[in-house]
Amino acid sequence: MRKWWPTLVLALLVIGSAFPLYWAVLASFTPEARLFQAPSLLPRELVLEHYRALFTERNFWIPIRNSLIVAGTTTAFCVTIGALCAYALARLQFRGKVVLLGFILAVGMFPQISVVSPLYLLLRSLHLINTYPGLVLPYLTFAMPLTVWLMVGFFRQLPAELEEAAMVDGASRFRAFREVIIPLALPGIATTAILTFVYSWNEFLFALSFTLGPDRQTVPVAIALFRGMYQVPWGQILAATVVATAPVTLLVLAFQRRIVQGLTAGAVKG
Amino acid sequence: MLGADRRSGIEQQEARLAWRLILPALVTILLVALFPLLWTLWESLHLHDLRMPWLGKPFIGVDNYVEAFRDPRFWSSLGHTGFFAVTSVGLELIIGLGLALALNRAFRGRGLVRAAVLIPWAIPTVVSALLWRFMFEGESGIVNTVLVSLGVLREPVVWFIQPVAAWVPVILADVWKTTPFVALLLLAGLQNIDASLYEAARIDGASAWRQFRHVTLPLLKPAILVALIFRTLDAFRVFDLIYALTGGGPGTSTEPIALYTFNALLQNLQFGYGSALSIIVFVVTFSLAILYIRFLGAELTGAKR
C-alpha cells in the first residue's frame, strides 16, 4: 500500500495538470466545424487554419510584442532599483528599518482594484493611457514589493563576513556591494527577474483598464477580448492560448529549480 | 562623553548610504501605490459620477459607504467572494497537502512532476480560465461528454447558465491553477522536518497516521499558515479568473466583490461609489492580512522556542 500510492498520486497530478493544456493544443489544430462535435481524445484531423488566422487576420504579433516590452521593462527597472533597496534593508543598520520593510510588504498586498481608478485618472492626466509607460508605471505597484521582498531574502543568505572582509581590505560599503555581493547574489537576482517577468506577463486588470485598443493591449487582454463575427472563435482563442503559454512554459522548463526556490524562499522564512 | 556623537562617522555614513539606496524604490512605491490609495479614499467621500458630470463632485462623507451597505448586490458579491475563498482555499490546502506528501518521497521523474506542477501556475489566469471554459462549454464540451458517457449525468448540463452549476468550473479552474503553488510551499515545509523525528516516532510504535498527526502536522503549521495567508488574500481579490470564465454570470450570480467594483468604476463610471467599494475591499483584505500575520507571528516565535 505504502509503496505505490505516491506514484499513483503523482501520475494523477501530471495527468490532471496536463490535460486541459493538451486538450487546448489538440483543439487548436482541429477545424472549427468539428470543435463541438463528438470530441475524441486523440486527434482525427489536424489543420493550421487557426494559427494562420491568428497571425494574419488578427496580427497576434502585436500583443506579443506589447507584452514583451512591458514585462521586460518592468522587470529590468524593478530588479535594478529593488536590488539597491533590498541590500540596504538586508545589511545596513538604520532607524526605521523594520517599519520600512513592513510598509513595502503591506503595499504588495494592496488589492489592485483599490488603486485602479486613481491610477486611471493619473495616467489620463499625464496622457499615458494606452502607452507603454502607462502600463509599466502601474505594474510597479506589485512588482517593486515583490522584487524587494525576494532579494532581501537572497542577500540575507550571504555571510556578513564577506562584506566585512572587503571593507577591511579597503572597499567602501558600496564597492563591497558591487564587487562581492552582486556577483554572489546573481542566482537569486536571476530568480527574482524570472518571477517578476512571469507576474508581469500574466497581469490582466491593469492592462485591461489602461489600454484602449489592439495596438497596445497585452497578450492576456487580447485573448480575453477575442470577438468573432457571429460566434466565439474558439479555435483561434485556443491557438492564441497555446502561443501565449509558450514563452512562460519555456521559462518554467528551463528554470524550474530557480522558480521553486524563489517561490518558497519568501514563504518558508515567513 | 556618551554615545550621541559617537554615532557620527561610520554609523551615520551607513545610514546615509542606506537611505540613498532605498529612496528610488520608496519614491516609486509611494507614487504608484500609496498616493493612489489615499486618492481612492478621498474619492470615496465624494459623489463623483462621470455619467452625470453636471452634478460636480460634492463632498458627501460616508454616504457612499451607507449606500454600499444597503446595496444587495454588494452583499451578494461579498458572499460570493467568501464562498469562493473558503471553498477553493480549502480544497487547495487538502489536495496540496496530499501532493506535498507524495512529492516528499524521493523518486525519479522529479523534473517532470515539477514542470507539470509549475506550468498551470505560470500561465496567465485568463488563459487558464478560457481553457476551462472551453472544456465546460456547450453540450458537447469534453466534460459533459465524459460525465454523460460515465453515467454520472443523465444529460449534458449547460453549466454557464445555471447560477449554482457555474461555480463548478470556477472552483476547478482556480484549484487547477494554484494548488501547485500551495503544494510547493507545503513541500518546502515538509522538507524542513527532521527525518529523525519520524524514526523516533516509529520506534515508539506510532502508526503512519499517528506520525502524521503528531509529527508532521504540528511542525508543518507555519508553512500551512503562510500558504493560508497568501491564498486567502489572493482569493479575496479574485478578478481575472471570473471575468474571463463567467463574466460574473449568469447575471451576477458568480460576481465577486472585485468584479463588482470594477463594473461600478469603469463600466458605470461611478467613481465615488466605486471608490468606496474599493476601500471596503482594501479594508477586508488588510484586516485578514493583519489577523493572519499576528497569528503566524505568534506561531513562528512560539515554534522558535
Next chain:
Amino acid sequence: MALVRLEGVGKTYPNGHVAAKGLDLEIHDGEFMVLVGPSGCGKSTALRMIAGLETPTVGRILIGDKDVTALPPQERDIAMVFQTYALYPHMTVRQNLAFGLRMRGAPQDVIDRRVDEAARALALEPVMARKPAQLSGGQRQRVALGRAIVREPKVFLFDEPLSNLDAKLRVETRAELARLHRRLAATVVYVTHDQEEAMTLGSRVAVMRDGFLQQVAPPMELYRRPANLFVAGFVGSPGMNFLPGEVMPAATRKAGATLGIRPHDVAIVPRGAGDLDAWVDVVEPRGSELLVYLRLGTSGDGAELRVVAPPEPAIEAEQVVAVRFDQGRLHWFEGESGKRVG
C-alpha cells in the same frame, strides 16, 4: 609599524547588553597581543572595534597616534583574518590576494610583486588559479593569511583563526604563525578562547571576562602571579586547584582567603611525610606523567585535588597518601573579589 591604544573603550548595545567596559590597553610595536577569555567575554567585540566593524560607545581608539575611533575600516590600515576566513568565493586565489591592493588603487606591478611574494612565502603558488571551494582547509587558511600579508598593514587582527582546524593542523599552524610573526616583525592582535594558544603565541596576553580586562601580562607572569581567582583558574592545564584556606595550618593561612595551588606544584608522598592526607580517587596515566585525582582527608569525601605526578613510582587508586605543597608556589585569593593577596 605603530602601536595601538585603547583608552577607556566600552561598548553597550541598544538593548542594554554591555559587551565591553573600561578597556585600557596598549599594544606595542611588533608585539603579539592575545585577547583571551571564555565565550561572551568581549574579546571579539574589542577586536572588531579595533577593526572598525563596531563603534565604541565610549572611549577612543588610536592606531599609530591617529585617532581612528570614527573612521571606517577601509581607512584604518589594518588587515584581518576571520574565523571563517571569508574568502571571496567567486574569485581565484590570486584575485583574492590582490583584492585589497586593488581597492586601494595600487599600481599593477606592485600588486603582482607583493602577491607573488606572499604566494611563495605561504606555498600557494600551485593553487593560484583555483577558487576557494577547490582548496583544502589548510590552504584556505593560508590564503586568508596571504590576503592580510599582501597589504603590509600597520596591525594584523586575528579572530580565532585556528578554531576551524583539527587538533593536529592547529598545532602546526600555530608554529607557522609564530614563525611568520618573527619574520614580518608585525604587530598582531589575536583573539582566542583557547588558553594554550594564548600562552604559546602571545608576547603579552590580555585575559577578559564579562567585558572587563582581568590582567594584561606576559604569559609566564599570568601563570606565576595571576591577579585574581579567575585568571588563576583560566590559565594553565590542568587547571589550578582551589581549596578553602582552612586546610592549611593557622600559621601559613591568610584569613578568609582561598588557597590556589597548581597540580604541578603538589607532590604525592607517603603518609606522614606531607602537609595533608588525601584519598586517591582516580589515576590517569598519560605516558609522560600521571594525572591523579585525590580527595582531601582519609574518608574520600573531602575537597578535590588534582596532582600531576611523575610516572614512577606508580600510584594506586583507593588508598590514602599524603600531599606536600611547594611552599613557594602558593597563591592566596581574597574571598569576595578573588583578588590576589599573596
